[in-house]
Amino acid sequence: MLNRSAYKHYYLMLLPGLVWLFFFNLLPMYGILMAFKDFNPGLGIFKSEWVGFENFKYMFELDDSKQVFQNTIFIAVLKMIGNLIVPLVFALMLNEVKNRLFTRSVQTIVYLPHFLSWVIVAGIMLDILSYTGPVNQLLAVFGSEPIIFFAHAEIFPWLIVLSDVWKEFGFAAIIFFAALTSINPEMYEAAAIDGASQIKRLTSITLPSILPVAILLGTLSLGNILNAGFDQIFNLYNPSVYSTGDIIDTWVYRAGLLDMQYGLATAVGLLKSVVGLVLISISYTLAYRFANYKIF
Numbered sequence: 001m002l003n004r005s006a007y008k009h010y011y012l013m014l015l016p017g018l019v020w021l022f023f024f025n026l027l028p029m030y031g032i033l034m035a036f037k038d039f040n041p042g043l044g045i046f047k048s049e050w051v052g053f054e055n056f057k058y059m060f061e062l063d064d065s066k067q068v069f070q071n072t073i074f075i076a077v078l079k080m081i082g083n084l085i086v087p088l089v090f091a092l093m094l095n096e097v098k099n100r101l102f103t104r105s106v107q108t109i110v111y112l113p114h115f116l117s118w119v120i121v122a123g124i125m126l127d128i129l130s131y132t133g134p135v136n137q138l139l140a141v142f143g144s145e146p147i148i149f150f151a152h153a154e155i156f157p158w159l160i161v162l163s164d165v166w167k168e169f170g171f172a173a174i175i176f177f178a179a180l181t182s183i184n185p186e187m188y189e190a191a192a193i194d195g196a197s198q199i200k201r202l203t204s205i206t207l208p209s210i211l212p213v214a215i216l217l218g219t220l221s222l223g224n225i226l227n228a229g230f231d232q233i234f235n236l237y238n239p240s241v242y243s244t245g246d247i248i249d250t251w252v253y254r255a256g257l258l259d260m261q262y263g264l265a266t267a268v269g270l271l272k273s274v275v276g277l278v279l280i281s282i283s284y285t286l287a288y289r290f291a292n293y294k295i296f
Helices: 002-035 054-061 063-095 102-115 118-128 134-141 158-181 185-193 198-223 230-236 239-245 248-258 264-292
Strands: none
Touching: 002 248, 002 264, 054 063, 054 134, 054 248, 054 264, 063 102, 063 158, 063 198, 063 239, 063 264, 118 158, 158 198, 158 230, 158 239, 185 198, 230 248, 239 264, 248 264
């Protein structure tokens, strides 16, 4: 018979996490009522006028909101693709290097940017790509005019995607390295004895062996399709690139905190959360179907 008193120490260890979850995740949930009210800070949430779905209707009537959703999906999808393909290719290439010291050194170097905050990375990028920065100085050597990279709306989304992939691909590659090390070396030896070329071993052994991991990472990333990276874009964007760089989170920040449209901003945030919940549910279903991955 199960003796529950034997687990009291585990319950005590769990208690701080449950308290934190309650106060910072569950208790603030009543704030979603602002999405259905004409919120007045002087009256508070419960005394403000109830307007139903008016904030949601107004949201879909705004041209800005439509563009923001398009920008968010575009940037997020490109990040998903880049953060899946680049780490995979990098891991496959580095796996072919037989010098273990070199491999570990490269892994450490490309892994380090993951620990840098976007405040630091954004400052570095702004300096490098500034009007008088090293990139424009190099372009001037070839006779090109200086480019204000972060003022071009057409270039900005690609800068966001490329910088995110550069920062995170080393961290994501660790998962693929782990999958590669789990492949039985005897399979490669048998293929070599049979006369299989390096490319043949790659396509017949390596890729099929890590395909479930790639499918798992791809499906789980679906839940983040509406998270294009607030920290990154907030530190890099400016009004001249709002047309292509403004995403849901940055738009909600400006509408809610700067323009004081609390009800509208809450409605947009709530819609994003609901869509994100649906996408996460779908992604876990696909992960279980194609990669046999389950959380519970």
